[in-house]
Amino acid sequence: MTENDVKSLKNILFIDIETVSQEPDFDLLNEPLKSLWLKKAGYLQSKEKEVLPDHLFYLNRASIYSEFGKIICIGVGGIVFDENLEPSLRVKMISGESEAEILKQFKRIVEKHKAGKNLLLCAHNGKEFDFPYICRRMLVNGISLPTILQISGKKPWEIKHIDTLDLWKFGDHKHYVSLELLITIFGIPDGETEVSGDQINELYYKEKNLLKIARYCADDVILLTQLYMKMNDWALINENNIEVLLK
Template sequence: MAENTAKFLRNILFIDIETVSQEAHLEALDPRLKQLWLKKASYFQNNDNLSDEDLYLKRSSVYAEFGKIICIGIGGIFFDDNDEMSLRVKMIRGETEAEILEEFKNILEKHKAGSNLMLCAHNGKEFDFPYICRRMLVNGIALPRVLQVSGKKPWEINHIDTLDMWKFGDYKNYTSLDLLAALFDIPGGETEVSGELINDIYYKEKDKAKIEQYCADYIIVLTQLYMKMNNWSLINENNIEVIL
């Protein structure tokens, strides 16, 4: 791999966030927020006639105003002395959302890439990046430079979105990471866990490890997809390390 390409890849952090509703039950939500949620939810299509409680548990986690981040996965590409590529995946966890976001911010600000640091996510421009920014502000955390997008021109924002890459300007449809993984014959992708089940796994099963493993697997597929979409070789599975 060319030296410039290797340097470029070293400047990327591949990320994924896992989110849940702010509370385990609608009734536990702050009364003011509860009323605002019910108002928002009244505009949802509810073909299954879900109760207010079930609708809250199913839908609220995707909205930064009513959800929270429970872990962040990050992946970085490294090269050894023989120019062999490897991927290291790490989970950022904490007792509180604020702890998770503070550690994530610390990693971004200390990254060797400095102002050249880039973040890559699938549907990151519409979900991961804005969600992280909003929850940082809610928790009183100043945004790190790589997440500050206000007033910047598109080419000044160091964000990569594999969904955006796949759209090629077509904004009509969403294409999942699982579908693209299957299309490009990338190992992994489909698992017994899915985003809509995270709430139950977190609050009912209380199985954080299961969520973190799902997040780590997602990061691996995301990274491999980015390699495929640039016509680069996949990272050897033996060179992938996951730190849970």
């Protein structure tokens, strides 16, 4: 790894978000949102040829759409180096009941990062999910976007975002490839938290287990970082050099 590689890695924040439906039950939506969700759900079920009761389809799918979901956790990871240029990964979890406070904390982190204007954000499928979702929920919560998320009118090479899915496509835009699949084919050790994305709503609303969700999110940040290392032909970060701050 060259000194330029070290410099570039120190300027990257690896991120992942966890989202849930805005309400724990479809019937708790206000009437305008309920009506608008039914319109969207009707279109989606028709397109996908999947028919579920309204309340189940809402719980299964609403979290994916920023208009009907909300962010409950953001994981942020950064790489630091010791005097021997050995990398360590520090992962900070931002979670809680207040979406606005989560987003404000995330904004403070990116605005105060020592990389300044050289800061880069990296996520898997970030261009289609994490980055726009964060932007939309910030605006809904009345939070101005930090500079790094202000992409309107910018040329592609001016946008400081890295997407590992985009890197893997090599210009082929035919299909989605999950983070799970990529870490499997690259032989990257999986996370310890036995949670899947479709369990987040239940963990949040029924089990009230935000800590378990945060651990799952932290695992994804670690896997994302290791995948980026692999995709650049660098050695994986030693697991003994990975620290997670859950609170």
